[in-house]
Amino acid sequence: MKRLFLSTIIVLSAFLHADAQLLKGKHNFSRADTLRGMLTPLRTCYDINYYHLDVKVDIDHKSVTGSNEFNFTATTDFKQLQFDLFSNLKIEKVVYKNEELPFKREFNAVFITFPSTIKKGVKDKFEVFYSGSPVIARNPPWDGGFIFSKDKSGAPWVSVACQGFGASSWWPTKDHQSDEVDSVLISISVPKDLQEVSNGRLRSVTDLPDNYKKYNWFVSNPINNYNITFYIGKYAHWTDLYKGENGDLTLDYWALKADSAVARPHWDADVKPMLKAFEHWFGPYPFYKDGYKLVQSPHLGMEHQSAVAYGNEFKMGYRGNDLSGSGWGLKFDxxxxxxxxxxxxxxxxxxxxxxxxxxxxxxxxxxxxxxxxxxxxxxxxxxxxxxxxxxxxxxxxxxxxxxxxxxxxxxxxxxxxxxxxxxxxxxxxxxxxxxxxxxxxxxxxxxxxxxxxxxxxxxxxxxxxxxxxxxxxxxTTKVPVLDYYIKNDQLNYRWTNVVNGFSMPVKVSLTPGNFSFIYPAEQWKTVNVKDITEGNFIADPNFYILVKKSK
The missing domain is CATH 1.10.390.10 (Neutral Protease Domain 2)
Incomplete structure (x- = not known):
């Protein structure tokens, strides 16, 4: 797409329609979309406090078996609630106080009924056992699902990305962004010759009798369910410390063994200056309790909280390219x-x-x-x-x-x-x-x-x-247009292609080499200019607007 330099005068007749309206698009949303996206009383009736997600990944069969324990607080009296699990995954049972609960499905929503009313303020729990073959992503991370890949040596390299697509594509959860779980224990079982990395801090690794190992990671801070993840592979691991605004922040790096020689100097050079810059602008890193991890992934990347997914092949820019075209985008990964x-x-x-x-x-x-x-x-x-x-x-x-x-x-x-x-x-x-x-x-x-x-x-x-x-x-899709003409040493100006009542100030050249604020509205206004013509009039490029010579 041709770059638009807003410091020049742009003729817009071929670019904008004068009567451009807000584009709502055509959507045919379904009952399934509403069940997923709507906060109904069957979802707002309970607040998630803690999960224990316990999943075994069978790489050979590309399947999972496991359970998730829901610990919640009732926000109102209720007897029925909704949780979510994709319909291609089988619910083996739902257990509440050592008894199985009845449940029914509608698309990817699951409804369970308790034997008696759960009163507002009560803390309670239930556990869902499930199994099946999760959706495999075709183009991760832009579509969701599991990624079954191999590293350079041919060893398994497995992960998941599910933002938007839904965490319920691979584990039972209350799949709505509005309710972040306060803490979670993530237990992932993998073949014993592989390693597994998840969010938070590693509590323990347990040997299982079937040549598997269970990795137990605990997340102390609230986390959204699409951020909960795993990485399975043959990893090299090293640590460092960043002295940040809230003290010592642990840094953990996980790169494939085959790539660790390249990964280490690349990440070591980038991460601390980045964290220093971000803490300057945004305040302390928000998850000191859980630390910061950067994990090489079999997809391009995802913001998995405290376990950031990285797949940029240790290149500067975006896959070696500068998205800005300015040159500065190649100064960082x-x-x-x-x-x-x-x-x-x-x-x-x-x-x-x-x-x-x-x-x-x-x-x-x-x-x-x-x-x-x-x-x-x-x-x-x-x-x-x-x-x-x-x-x-x-x-x-x-x-x-x-x-x-x-x-x-x-x-x-x-x-x-x-x-x-x-x-x-x-x-x-x-x-x-x-x-x-x-x-x-x-x-x-x-x-x-x-x-x-x-x-x-x-x-x-x-x-x-x-x-x-x-x-x-x-x-809206409208870009504000500064409509103008210059006559008798006066700048005549107004906003067009704007919402009703739009009156944003903007800086323009009222004298050569200097920018000054003007205050356009939808009606014509005037201001005196000196040595400014239609040939050298420009708007400050820091403002995202377009400029059109009117007459």
Whole structure:
């Protein structure tokens, strides 16, 4: 896609339709989508406190057997609840107080009925036993499922990625982002000649009688179920320590033995400067109790909390390419940086509904620019974030459809980052912007949130009227157009292609070589200019807008 340099004057007639409207798209959502995405009383009636996930992975047969113990607190009186498990996996039984409970299925939803009413405030538990062959991913991590691969020596290399697709594709769980489990014990049994890595800290390894070993990992912090994972293979392991804002943070690196000689210097050089930059901008790493792990995976990458998946082949950039086209994207390993940035936005702060996934991806995409700025300066950061605009599609709105497990546009990455960069310009105070980012991570520490909560916090802390800006960039596909002409040393200007009431200030050249704020609205306004013509008039490229000569 041709890059758009907003510091030049762009003729938009071939690019935009004057009557462009919000593109809702055509969706045919089903009952199954609603069961997955809707918070019904059968889901809100219980709050998950603790899981013990105990799974044996049979690599030869590409199957699993196991159980999950649900520990919960009743939020209201209830007798029936819903949990989730894909229908291709068999529920062997559901056990409650040593008795089997009746259950019924509807698509991937499972409904169990208790023998008596569970009262509000009561802590209780049940256990689900299951087996079967989980879905195998065709193009991970963009689609979900298991990955059965082999390393260079031909040894098994197995993992899973399931964001959006659903953790219930491989284990029974309450599969909704709004309810993060407070802690979890992850027990994964694998052939004894292989190693297994999961989230959190390793508590023990137990020998089993069938030439298997069980690895027991405990996660102390709240975690979303799509982040719970495993990696099985022949790994090399080494450790380090990062002295961070909250003290000593343990660093654990797991690379395939065949790649460890390349992996060690690559990761050792990248991770500590990255963590220092992110703690500067976002505040302390959110999971000191569980540590930071970087694990080589048989797919490109995923933000698995405290066990970040890495598959970028130890290259700089994104698979050796610079997504920004600026040159700065080759100064760092994209997957290490992006997936680690999610520890703050996505894992620490998690959207309640996947429709609000921009909260994860927009901030994390901007984290790449912020780290670049911390290491190489503001000019480098600006060039990076302006460069990624070439990848913006403006196909459908960034925010998806609620209550049906539906993501919005992939523009949540590049367009979302540029929205945040634009808001930063409006704040006119980089330190205040930094404190806003740190404040988000402190205020919503280990919480699930809505778009409204994030918008309201940013409006309050910035002191700016941002609601129409959020509407414009998150809820429509329209890019604001600064319509202008110059006559008799006067700049005539207005906003077009905007939501009703849009009045965002923007910096432009009122004198050569300098940018000054103007305050466009949907009606024409004027301001005097000096030595500015239609040939040298430009808008500050830090603002994600388009510019059109009107007459």
């Amino acid at each position: 994209f997957i290490t940086v992006h997936e680690s940035g999610h520890e703050w936005f996505g894992n620490n702060i998690t959207s309640k509904d996947i429709a609000d996934m921009w909260i994860h991806e927009s901030f994390t995409n901007y984290s790449e620019a912020l780290m670049t700025e911390y290491l190489y300066g503001k000019k480098a950061s600006t060039e990076y974030v302006v460069g990624i605009r070439a990848k913006i599609q403006n196909d459908v709105p960034i925010i998806g459809n609620y209550n049906v497990n539906s993501e919005g546009s992939g523009d949540m990455y590049y367009k979302g980052a540029n929205m945040l960069h634009t808001i930063r310009q409006l704040m006119q105070n980089d330190e205040k912007f930094r404190q806003l980012l740190r404040g988000l991570n402190k205020t919503f520490y280990h919480q699930t949130v809505t778009t409204a909560q994030i918008e309201n916090y940013m409006i309050k802390e910035s002191g700016l009227k941002l609601s129409k800006i959020f509407d414009q960039y998150l809820r």
